[in-house]
Amino acid sequence: MTEETTGSTPGPASPAAATQRVRFYQTGTHTLGNRLMDAESRTVQASTDRANAITSGHRACQGCGEALGARYALDAAMRAAGGKVVAVNATGCLEVFTTPYPETSWQIPWLHSVFGNAPAVASGVAAGLRMRGQKDVRVVAQGGDGSTTDIGFGCLSGMFERNDDVLYICYDNEAYMNTGVQRSSATPPAARTATTPALGAAPGNVFGTGKNLPRIAMAHEIPYVATASVADLHDLEAKVTRAMAICGARYIHVHVPCPLGWGSASHDTIRLARLAVESGLFPLFEAEHGEVTAVKKIRRKVPVEDYLRPQRRFAHLFRPGHEDTQRLAAIQAMADANIRRYGLTEEAPL
Amino acid sequence: MLKQIEGSQGMAEAIALCRPQVVCAYPITPQTHIVEGIGAMVKSGALKGCEFINVESEFAAMSVAIGASAAGARAYTATASQGLLFMAEAVYNAAGLGLPIVMTVGNRAIGAPINIWNDHSDAMALKDAGWIQLYAETNQEAADLHILAFRIAEELSCPVMVCVDGFILTHAFERIDVPSQEQVDRFLPPFAPVQMLDVANPYSIGAMVGPEAFTEVRYLGHQKQIDALDVIPALAAEFEAVFGRPAGGLVRPYRIEGAETVVVALGSVNGTIKDVVDAERAAGARVGSVTIAAFRPFPLQALGAALAGVRRVICLEKSLAPGLGGMLASNVRMALQGSGTPVHTVIAGLGGRPITRDGLTRMLQAAATGGLEDVTFLDLNRPVVEAQLAAARRQRHSGPIAENLLKAVNHGPGPRRVPDRAAPGQTAPQEAKP
Ligand SMILES: Cc1ncc(C[n+]2csc(CCOP(=O)(O)OP(=O)(O)O)c2C)c(N)n1
Ligand code: SF4
Ligand SMILES: [Mg+2]
Numbered sequence: 132m133t134e135e136t137t138g139s140t141p142g143p144a145s146p147a148a149a150t151q152r153v154r155f156y157q158t159g160t161h162t163l164g165n166r167l168m169d170a171e172s173r174t175v176q177a178s179t180d181r182a183n184a185i186t187s188g189h190r191a192c193q194g195c196g197e198a199l200g201a202r203y204a205l206d207a208a209m210r211a212a213g214g215k216v217v218a219v220n221a222t223g224c225l226e227v228f229t230t231p232y233p234e235t236s237w238q239i240p241w242l243h244s245v246f247g248n249a250p251a252v253a254s255g256v257a258a259g260l261r262m263r264g265q266k267d268v269r270v271v272a273q274g275g276d277g278s279t280t281d282i283g284f285g286c287l288s289g290m291f292e293r294n295d296d297v298l299y300i301c302y303d304n305e306a307y308m309n310t311g312v313q314r315s316s317a318t319p320p321a322a323r324t325a326t327t328p329a330l331g332a333a334p335g336n337v338f339g340t341g342k343n344l345p346r347i348a349m350a351h352e353i354p355y356v357a358t359a360s361v362a363d364l365h366d367l368e369a370k371v372t373r374a375m376a377i378c379g380a381r382y383i384h385v386h387v388p389c390p391l392g393w394g395s396a397s398h399d400t401i402r403l404a405r406l407a408v409e410s411g412l413f414p415l416f417e418a419e420h421g422e423v424t425a426v427k428k429i430r431r432k433v434p435v436e437d438y439l440r441p442q443r444r445f446a447h448l449f450r451p452g453h454e455d456t457q458r459l460a461a462i463q464a465m466a467d468a469n470i471r472r473y474g475l476t477e478e479a480p481l
Numbered sequence: 482m483l484k485q486i487e488g489s490q491g492m493a494e495a496i497a498l499c500r501p502q503v504v505c506a507y508p509i510t511p512q513t514h515i516v517e518g519i520g521a522m523v524k525s526g527a528l529k530g531c532e533f534i535n536v537e538s539e540f541a542a543m544s545v546a547i548g549a550s551a552a553g554a555r556a557y558t559a560t561a562s563q564g565l566l567f568m569a570e571a572v573y574n575a576a577g578l579g580l581p582i583v584m585t586v587g588n589r590a591i592g593a594p595i596n597i598w599n600d601h602s603d604a605m606a607l608k609d610a611g612w613i614q615l616y617a618e619t620n621q622e623a624a625d626l627h628i629l630a631f632r633i634a635e636e637l638s639c640p641v642m643v644c645v646d647g648f649i650l651t652h653a654f655e656r657i658d659v660p661s662q663e664q665v666d667r668f669l670p671p672f673a674p675v676q677m678l679d680v681a682n683p684y685s686i687g688a689m690v691g692p693e694a695f696t697e698v699r700y701l702g703h704q705k706q707i708d709a710l711d712v713i714p715a716l717a718a719e720f721e722a723v724f725g726r727p728a729g730g731l732v733r734p735y736r737i738e739g740a741e742t743v744v745v746a747l748g749s750v751n752g753t754i755k756d757v758v759d760a761e762r763a764a765g766a767r768v769g770s771v772t773i774a775a776f777r778p779f780p781l782q783a784l785g786a787a788l789a790g791v792r793r794v795i796c797l798e799k800s801l802a803p804g805l806g807g808m809l810a811s812n813v814r815m816a817l818q819g820s821g822t823p824v825h826t827v828i829a830g831l832g833g834r835p836i837t838r839d840g841l842t843r844m845l846q847a848a849a850t851g852g853l854e855d856v857t858f859l860d861l862n863r864p865v866v867e868a869q870l871a872a873a874r875r876q877r878h879s880g881p882i883a884e885n886l887l888k889a890v891n892h893g894p895g896p897r898r899v900p901d902r903a904a905p906g907q908t909a910p911q912e913a914k915p
Contacts, residue, residue: 217680240684244544255548258534260552
């Protein structure tokens with residue numbers, strides 16, 4: 132059954148919402164979510180007052196985790212800042228699929244400069260707004276894992292180190308997707324990408340490489356660092372809301388499956404994100420001033436194989452009759468190390 | 482107020498009078514003193530309403546300026562040489578977005594070989610990034626051009642690069658008339674952006690544009706520069722009315738009446754050129770010069786008019802387009818289309834090589850007797866070059882050129898064998914066949 136809920140009445144704090152009516156479909160099911168929760172605990176997305184910062188009609192692939200994560204994150208930021216948010220975007224899928232004029236999806240002020248400078252541009256926007264007396268307008272910068280962990284890393288570290296008043300959100304789909312799925316320093320070991328082909332004696336991405344950006348962010352001792360996942364959108368919103376209550380440099384690293392790049396079914400985006408969390412491969416935690424302050428416990432631990440097997444980028448690990456038990460064990464060891472490091476299970480206290 | 486100060490300090494004071502709101506700084510000689518000066522004024526409280534940001538690279542400096550400008554703030558930064566190239570992507574981006582940022586370039590050579598001294602290679606490398614490029618001739622003009630630059634930039638919503646010769650202007654102590662705040666405020670109104678990140682009126686800036694409109698966006702960027710050909714002289718006239726002295730403009734001819742040979746150049750070397758013109762005129766030679774004050778937009782008509790009827794033009798260029806010769810000359814030829822006037826390139830002053838009156842006089846005399854080639858290198862040390870060429874012909878493994886030349890310059894260009902650098906167990910480098 133498709134039915135429109137009460138027409139949106141945009142709150143005065145959310146001027147952008149006026150530009151498009153928020154529609155909900157499938158009311159009466161659990162899709163709207165949180166119907167059984169008290170109003171305070173419901174997600175921002177469940178409200179007709181949401182800013183709808185990235186409106187419908189953009190060109191992301193079906194099942195794009197990045198589109199989902201960005202929409203939840205930006206709307207949560209909009210609510211937290213009373214509708215006064217400026218977004219800065221690095222080059223990448225999010226920038227490309229949301230913008231071509233005249234179909235820009237952004238209903239909030241939005242700026243894209245180049246691939247490697249979003250953190251610095253955001254610092255400049257924040258400074259410019261301060262100097263113009265607009266102290267209540269907040270700045271959210273965003274980029275993919277490539278722009279964040281590789282080409283924009285210097286600018287990001289500078290923004291952190293200066294403790295500029297910017298919330299930076301990395302949408303980590305574990306490769307350079309916009310240019311056709313090349314390896315980044317966030318690509319996991321064994322993953323096949325266009326530049327780490329599943330060929331030779333050690334197919335896919337090399338083990339023992341890559342960098343852990345949330346921990347690097349923590350090393351800057353900035354006020355707030357968190358990891359989040361589209362598997363738990365409630366948690367993502369809560370972390371964005373928390374970050375928006377803090378001044379200074381903040382960093383949220385969101386795990387966002389990419390059906391195209393991962394070779395996964397578009398209906399599996401949330402499931403894969405959840406399996407990454409529940410295997411321990413993508414730990415969810417928060418840190419303040421360099422110290423971990425909270426972790427999300429794994430409810431039901433799953434073997435990494437459950438997460439890896441549905442993704443064609445790992446297919447070479449599961450060739451019938453030639454299962455790569457050695458590499459699978461190495462990936463399992465990574466997950467187990469995360470579980471120990473962050474105390475992700477009940478048995479493993481923080 | 483008259484002050485005997487370093488050129489950089491004069492610029493810093495002029496920039497501060499323009500009430501910048503965000504200034505980004507990253508150190509590179511020879512622009513460093515300018516941002517240090519502004520930083521000190523922000524820190525002491527002398528410059529209010531301005532945020533001074535120490536960034537981690539020139540790329541970040543330009544990027545912060547882009548963000549600040551898009552947020553509606555007056556933004557400034559400075560750089561030179563390697564720093565300008567390091568920020569190149571963002572330099573193009575600022576122009577593409579139409580953000581009226583002002584940047585000083587303390588002109589300096591580009592490595593390798595690394596060299597901190599003055600030439601114009603840096604600004605020339607980015608001459609077509611879409612920025613307006615103004616070149617200062619004196620310390621007074623270096624200060625004044627910044628006031629003009631903010632006004633021009635904001636009038637057109639186009640970024641402006643103020644090019645000042647490294648050391649020659651940035652580090653020289655000269656008498657500078659620093660204007661009053663009241664004068665600057667009269668000339669430069671508060672920044673009224675044509676586009677801005679505004680929560681009350683949200684739109685996207687920097688969206689992707691495909692083939693259907695990209696040419697038109699570029700055309701409008703070009704048109705802005707064409708408009709600047711009118712805006713620059715008009716504002717220069719207004720500047721003179723407010724401040725009582727000339728600054729900027731498009732071209733400044735000097736003693737070109739009846740001149741057969743005219744030297745065209747950018748920046749501070751025009752001072753020396755004018756001295757030589759005076760001396761040669763006194764000796765009866767029919768010579769003159771033209772200072773190009775705005776290189777982008779290129780003042781085709783104004784220059785064409787100034788050079789009408791001359792026998793030959795010499796472009797004295799502090800940069801080199803390897804494989805072609807002169808960038809200035811190839812632009813100047815556009816202004817002389819159809820006239821048949823020969824345009825010579827004289828490459829001079831690279832990496833801080835002094836451009837002397839003697840050298841310029843010899844150049845003019847060679848030109849008068851028809852002895853000037855299309856592309857000449859002023860005061861080139863021929864024997865050293867020939868020795869290196871010969872060594873390279875003799876020997877395959879002839880070693881790093883810069884090191885060889887320094888040895889030759891310091892010890893004379895005698896034939897020398899480069900030490901054998903082959904690793905143990907490898908065969909010695911082969912002699913090249915002639
Ligand atoms: C300086 C520069 N280098 C390379 C590119 C090409 N480029 C554009 S988007 C992109 C990939 C983006 O990857 P990521 O940041 O992970 O974002 P995603 O598309 O995966 O969301 C690349 C390599 C560019 N635009 N600029
Ligand atoms: S390639 Fe991946 S990240 Fe890009 S739009 Fe498609 S699903 Fe989203
Ligand atoms: Mg990516």
